[in-house]
Amino acid sequence: MKKSAPEHFNAIAGRYAASEVHAASPTIQRLHELLGPGQLDTVCEIACGPGYLALSFAAKAKRVIGVDAAPNMLRQFEKLAGDRGLKVEAVQALAEKLPLPSNSIDVVVTRLAPHHFSDPTKALQEMARAAKPGGRVAVIDLEGYEDPKLDDLNHELEVLHDPSHVRSYSASRWRDFFDAAGLVIGTFESGHTEMPGGLAVSRWCEIGNTPQASQKMIRAKVAAATAEQISGLGIRFQNDEIYIPVRTLVVVARKD
Numbered sequence: 001m002k003k004s005a006p007e008h009f010n011a012i013a014g015r016y017a018a019s020e021v022h023a024a025s026p027t028i029q030r031l032h033e034l035l036g037p038g039q040l041d042t043v044c045e046i047a048c049g050p051g052y053l054a055l056s057f058a059a060k061a062k063r064v065i066g067v068d069a070a071p072n073m074l075r076q077f078e079k080l081a082g083d084r085g086l087k088v089e090a091v092q093a094l095a096e097k098l099p100l101p102s103n104s105i106d107v108v109v110t111r112l113a114p115h116h117f118s119d120p121t122k123a124l125q126e127m128a129r130a131a132k133p134g135g136r137v138a139v140i141d142l143e144g145y146e147d148p149k150l151d152d153l154n155h156e157l158e159v160l161h162d163p164s165h166v167r168s169y170s171a172s173r174w175r176d177f178f179d180a181a182g183l184v185i186g187t188f189e190s191g192h193t194e195m196p197g198g199l200a201v202s203r204w205c206e207i208g209n210t211p212q213a214s215q216k217m218i219r220a221k222v223a224a225a226t227a228e229q230i231s232g233l234g235i236r237f238q239n240d241e242i243y244i245p246v247r248t249l250v251v252v253a254r255k256d
């Protein structure tokens with residue numbers, strides 16, 4: 001039977017803690033630029049995994065909370081915090097049902113996770129509920145494509161890599177999620193990459209613990225794609241390896 005996203009991630013938490021894609025990225029830096037330098041009381045990362053984004057707020061926030069449905073991910077988060085001498089709060093919960101008081105958090109963030117949520121609309125509504133009035137809600141996530149055919153091919157590759165992948169949403173879908181959550185978008189940037197130069201498919205599959213057979217199918221699908229699809233997906237080839245861009249969007253919104 002297919003594992004749920006939290007079950008899948010619980011089994012491979014160590015791989016994500018050791019992942020260079022998750023440890024740092026241009027979008028984490030960009031998010032800090034967009035949020036500005038001010039000191040904060042409380043920051044919470046939803047679906048934090050090993051919590052690298054949450055930990056990047058340690059110098060700015062008095063309280064850093066990480067929420068994730070996978071207990072082994074939360075153990076990785078606590079360990080990384082402990083290694084850095086930081087105190088954090090780890091909360092096991094689903095993004096769609098946050099056990100956080102309403103109007104309590106300055107900045108609620110989530111990164112590389114909503115594409116796994118069963119109900120992203122509900123999750124964003126929960127993030128908005130937990131944010132203080134005047135607080136910010138920010139999302140960094142894999143970006144889907146407005147062109148349905150390109151979006152479907154991207155989806156096939158993602159599901160082969162990780163069967164718990166639900167959907168990478170396009171920019172227009174994300175605008176709808178923010179509207180439905182009653183949030184006012186301040187910055188909406190699409191077409192970012194988590195890995196300048198791209199991520200080798202072999203490394204992508206190593207991080208995701210993708211079976212060899214699925215990795216073969218990813219390579220076959222890319223080989224069968226048209227030049228237009230390859231260019232549309234931002235795929236490049238080097239020394240017999242395929243590099244994917246890990247395309248993301250960054251959105252920062254305010255709760256009125």
Ligand SMILES: C[S@@+](CC[C@H](N)C(=O)[O-])C[C@H]1O[C@@H](n2cnc3c(N)ncnc32)[C@H](O)[C@@H]1O
Binds near residue numbers: 005016052113
């Ligand atoms: C790819 S990892 C990303 C972790 C982290 N945000 C980062 O950027 O490194 C996705 C995380 O989302 C968590 N997750 C998936 N669905 C979830 C849900 N519905 N509620 C809470 N956590 C969820 C998984 O357990 C996993 O830790």
